[in-house]
Amino acid sequence: MSGQIDAPPRRRAGRMLPRMTALRRREALTGYLFILPAGIGLLAFFVLPTLRAAQISLTHWNLMRPAKWAGFENYARLWADAQFWDSMWITLCYVLYNIPVQTALGLLIAVLADRLAKSVALRAVIIAPYLISNVVAGLVWLLMLDPLIGMTNSFLGLLGLAPQGFLSSPDQSLISVAAISIWRHAGFTALLFYAGLQAIPKDLYEAARLDGASEAAMFRLITLPLLRPVLVFVLVTSIVGSFQVFDVIAVTTQGGPAGSTRAVLWYIYENAFQFSRMGYASAMSMVLFAILVLVTLAQMRLLRGDRSDLG
Template structure:
């Protein structure tokens, strides 16, 4: 087969994905950017106002409230979700019947977010929720999880950590199974303990997987919306009002499409910045087997 035919087959196979990327990602991104420069209520004519929508966002207390809430949620979710997923993956890596455990841990990932949110509203109910009942039996008075401004973000974070555990765990398991057993055999010959093997073999060789999960988790955490919408509707007192909730609120509640698009572009810039910074820093701590 000639190089030209190989190239043609390559374009043939990547064509559907490329078309989807252009239609459902790049074109909407360009349109959102153009809309962020307009004043539009979704029905009438668009009026060009330049960077006016961005100025409005930076002077909007609701935008800053949403940004602070989203950052707080991210700080809670990322370290705990990654550490728990790694520990569970390590625990299951050598266990018999690990495929069965994978299914159980992965079930929340494929369950509807709305269904999970409704169930957790019952679990976290401050008056008769099962979590507070368990705490009461051990002598602890549980808080009003979803109606207390101090506890609502940690409550949503708990749900996200639980529901996303299986996804990250499966990826970590794949990373662990890609580490050659020869490293551990050599370490055992040298008399290394289990903790030494973990710190000097598992963690370094698992760093590419950890890096990937970290990037994807941060992107996902900054886009949190479903849980807050279903469980609290952004309350109480906007304590669970996130950036994507703010984008939704401006577009479909207040019909300020330009402001919504501007907030979306700011969110895009934040995520892009975090991703680029992580890519830059990854050279210091990500180690590839070779």
């Protein structure tokens, strides 16, 4: 769009072009300088490790001896490894427990904060869990959810309800991990939605109200469509993050009980650092990476995340 408008008329091209390109070049240089720090970070912490992992995935390497070339053996093994696919399934279940609740809760909190609560203190409370590290959150919940001495079961007891196993029960462990994660992330999701809500022109609501629209109708017809780019951002980042669930599991269940929380990243960690199978762990990481790229592309396509309904 901008290219067409800025393009100088043909006739004056001869005189204008050298100055424009010089200016452009300087602007471009400034632009590159701005993204340079992030670019270095991206290169050093993402691109190079990814390439290295791809290289390691083609070897057998136990960290202690020089790597041995393995070709695609690790990938073939992965294909036949029932436990890997089981861990992918567990991860998928986790994503399905986590994302809908977290997103809906975040949206609800954001809309409530936008429409009702004007208190800064309240907004600070909403975001507070996000400021706690995952490990600390995991430890605190581990204590509170302890089946025998945790306060959660004491509360249930006061209400006359039976005590639950939570993280120690294979039927509840994954849901419990997801709940901890929702508790920690819903506030941050709400903050993103809240920022998105501020970008929606208030006159739209006023006009709608004049037309007699209800709060629910305004939410459905104005808020949701105009929030779509934010929604896509939230979904893409939280789904990718959710597929990579690790720290809460590492602190609370270590993949147990009976393997019920052995999500794919935990399985990769087990293979890399407990079984010293760096090649195999790297191969799994590459497959997970590919799956996440596909999931993200599909989301962008389906939700038209690069376009806004505004304007």
